[in-house]
Amino acid sequence: MAPITLSAETTSQVFPFSILIEGDGRIAFVGPALAKVAGIETLIGKSIFDAVTIRKPMRLDRTQALRDVLGARVVLEVPDRNGSGTLKLYGMACSAEWHGRGHVLIVLTPGVNARQFVECHGLKISDFGPADGSADLLPLLAMQEDMLQDGKRQAAKLRAARDVAEHLANHDVLTELPNRRALMERLSSLLRQSPLAVMHVDLDKFKEINDTFGHAAGDAALQHAARAIRLAVGPQALCARMGGDEFVVVLEGEQTPVQLSACAQRIIAEVSRPFVFQAESLIVQASVGLAIPRPGDALSADDILHHADLALYEVKRTGRSTTALCTPDLLAAHSEFQRISADIRRALTEREFVAHFQPQVDARTGGLLGFEALARWQHPERGTLTPVHFLHVTHRAGLIQQVDAEIRRHVLDTLRHWDAAGFRVPKISLNVTTSDLLDPVFRQVLLWDLDSRGLDSSRVVLEIVESVLYDESPTEIAKACQDLADAGFVLALDDFGTGYASILSLVKLPIAIVKIDRAFACGVARSKSQHALTQSMVGMATSLGLTVLAEGVDHADDVAALLDMGCGSFQGYYFAHPMDAETALAWVIEREYPQESLRRRP
Known part of the structure; x- marks a missing residue:
C-alpha cells in the first residue's frame, strides 16, 4: 500500500482522533479531538509504547517497530486527561508521509464510546471527522440513553409502588402499626430465635365511644391507643394492631410474670389517659392478657396468641381494665371448656x-x-x-x-x-x-x-x-x-x-x-x-x-x-x-286440682 501524504491541517480536519508516529516510535502529532480528551502533553514526543496501551494487536514486538500493525485493526487505551482512568479508541494503522518523511498514521474513532467522550469532555459533533461513523451514533446513543433513563425512572416508580404496596400489606392504615400478617411473620421468626412474651390488649369502652360520638371518634381512640401502647413499651417492642380494637405487643428476651404485669399496667395507665376529640375529652381503657411460653413448649405463633387471648378472656370475665396471665390451670380449664362445648354441640344434634x-x-x-x-x-x-x-x-x-x-x-x-x-x-x-x-x-x-x-x-x-x-x-x-x-x-x-x-x-x-x-x-x-x-x-x-x-x-x-x-x-x-313431662302430668292428676282449671273448656 502506497503511503498517503498529509499536512497538519488535513490531518486535523479529516482525522481528529489520529496519532502520527515517527520511525523510532515517538509520537509526532495528535489529532485535536484526541488532544482534548487525553492531553497533548501526555502524548507528543513520547514513545507510543509508553504513552498508550496497545490492546490489539496483542504481543506487539517493539523491535519490529510498527511495521506489523500496518493495515491491521488497532485498539488503544489513552489516558483520560481528567485523571479518571483510560479511554478506549478503535482504528487502523497505515503508512503516511509527513514533511517528506515516512511515518505511521493511526486513524482512531471512539466508536460506541462516543457518548462518553461528549458527556465527559465536552466534545461536539464538529470535533468528529467527516467520515467518522461515531458521530452518526450520537443521536442513537442519546435516544438509547433517554430510553435507559426512562426505564430507570419507571423502575424506580415500580419499586416505590411495590414498597408502598408492601407497606400497606403489612401495616394498618389507621395506626401505622404492623398488621396481623406482619405480626404473624415476625412472631414466627422470633419464636425460633429467642425467649419472648406476648400481651394481647383489648380496649374497654371503645364501643361506647363509637356509638356515642361516631366512627371518627372511634378512629381517634384507636390512634390514641396505638400511641399510648408504643409509649408504654418503648421502641424495641413489636406493637401490632390485630383488627378492631385489639392490639398485640411482643417483648423479646426473658420476662418474669412480675415484669410483664408491670409493663401491662403501664399500657393500661397510658391508654386510660384522656384524649381530645373535637373539643371533647374522651377516655378509653384497656384490658391485657399475658402469655409467656415455657422452655420446651414448642409453641407456634398461633398458639402463643391463643394463650394470650385466653388470659384476656379471663380478664373480661372477672373484671376489666386489669391483667391476667395464662397459666397451666387456665389452659386446663379451657381444655375442659372445649370438651364440654363439643359435647353440647353433639347433644344438640341428638x-x-x-x-x-x-x-x-x-x-x-x-x-x-x-x-x-x-x-x-x-x-x-x-x-x-x-x-x-x-x-x-x-x-x-x-x-x-x-x-x-x-x-x-x-x-x-x-x-x-x-x-x-x-x-x-x-x-x-x-x-x-x-x-x-x-x-x-x-x-x-x-x-x-x-x-x-x-x-x-x-x-x-x-x-x-x-x-x-x-x-x-x-x-x-x-x-x-x-x-x-x-x-x-x-x-x-x-x-x-x-x-x-x-x-x-x-x-x-x-x-x-x-x-x-x-x-x-x-x-x-x-x-x-x-x-x-x-x-x-x-x-x-x-x-x-x-x-x-x-x-x-x-x-x-x-x-x-x-x-x-x-x-x-x-x-x-x-x-x-x-x-319430666310425664311425671309432671301425673303430679297434676294425682293432686286432683279442680278439673275446670285443667280440662280444656269447649
Whole structure:
C-alpha cells in the first residue's frame, strides 16, 4: 500500500482522533479531538509504547517497530486527561508521509464510546471527522440513553409502588402499626430465635365511644391507643394492631410474670389517659392478657396468641381494665371448656336437651297457675344434668340460643300433647336471655312456633332476669319487651331483688309478674331483716298492680309468712321438685286440682 501524504491541517480536519508516529516510535502529532480528551502533553514526543496501551494487536514486538500493525485493526487505551482512568479508541494503522518523511498514521474513532467522550469532555459533533461513523451514533446513543433513563425512572416508580404496596400489606392504615400478617411473620421468626412474651390488649369502652360520638371518634381512640401502647413499651417492642380494637405487643428476651404485669399496667395507665376529640375529652381503657411460653413448649405463633387471648378472656370475665396471665390451670380449664362445648354441640344434634317442669301454685286456692320450664341435659353417660353443669359453657360458646330453642321446642310440644290429652295447663314459663331479646326475629319465630302447634301466646310467660334491664342496649331491650307484650305474651321479672332493677324500670317495662328470688323467700319466717326486705318488695310490686310470685320456697312457715305479706303465688320444693313431662302430668292428676282449671273448656 502506497503511503498517503498529509499536512497538519488535513490531518486535523479529516482525522481528529489520529496519532502520527515517527520511525523510532515517538509520537509526532495528535489529532485535536484526541488532544482534548487525553492531553497533548501526555502524548507528543513520547514513545507510543509508553504513552498508550496497545490492546490489539496483542504481543506487539517493539523491535519490529510498527511495521506489523500496518493495515491491521488497532485498539488503544489513552489516558483520560481528567485523571479518571483510560479511554478506549478503535482504528487502523497505515503508512503516511509527513514533511517528506515516512511515518505511521493511526486513524482512531471512539466508536460506541462516543457518548462518553461528549458527556465527559465536552466534545461536539464538529470535533468528529467527516467520515467518522461515531458521530452518526450520537443521536442513537442519546435516544438509547433517554430510553435507559426512562426505564430507570419507571423502575424506580415500580419499586416505590411495590414498597408502598408492601407497606400497606403489612401495616394498618389507621395506626401505622404492623398488621396481623406482619405480626404473624415476625412472631414466627422470633419464636425460633429467642425467649419472648406476648400481651394481647383489648380496649374497654371503645364501643361506647363509637356509638356515642361516631366512627371518627372511634378512629381517634384507636390512634390514641396505638400511641399510648408504643409509649408504654418503648421502641424495641413489636406493637401490632390485630383488627378492631385489639392490639398485640411482643417483648423479646426473658420476662418474669412480675415484669410483664408491670409493663401491662403501664399500657393500661397510658391508654386510660384522656384524649381530645373535637373539643371533647374522651377516655378509653384497656384490658391485657399475658402469655409467656415455657422452655420446651414448642409453641407456634398461633398458639402463643391463643394463650394470650385466653388470659384476656379471663380478664373480661372477672373484671376489666386489669391483667391476667395464662397459666397451666387456665389452659386446663379451657381444655375442659372445649370438651364440654363439643359435647353440647353433639347433644344438640341428638336432642338430649329437654325441659323439666316445676309447678307454680296459688297457695290460697290450691289452684295450678302453671309450670316453669327448666333446662335439663339427658346425658347418655352422666345422667340428667342441671344447668349448673353446662349453662356457663353454653353462654361462652355462643350456644345459649340454640339450647334455649331446643328447650322451647320440647316445652311447646309437651304443652300441645297435654292439651290433646285433655289437660289444659293455664300457663307455661320460659326463660328469655339478652340474646333472645336483641334477636330481631325472636318474636316472629316464637309466634310461628306457637301457631304451628295451635297454641296461644297468652299462655306463655317469658321470664327475664333482672340484670337484662341494665344491658348495654337498654333501648333495644325495652322495645323488644314491649313488642312481646303487644304480641300477647306475659312478661315476668325473674330473680327480683338480686340485681339492680329500679322502680322506674318496673314502671317503664310491661312487666306483669315479679318473682321474689329464693335468697329472700327461703327463710323469710326466721329472719327479721329478710322479712322486712321481702315485705317491702312485695308491697312495692303489689302497689304497682303486679302479681308477686315467690320462688325457692321450701318450708311451710315461709309460705305462711309470705301469705301474710300478700304474696299468694309460689314455686318451690315445698310444693314439688322439677319433673319430666310425664311425671309432671301425673303430679297434676294425682293432686286432683279442680278439673275446670285443667280440662280444656269447649
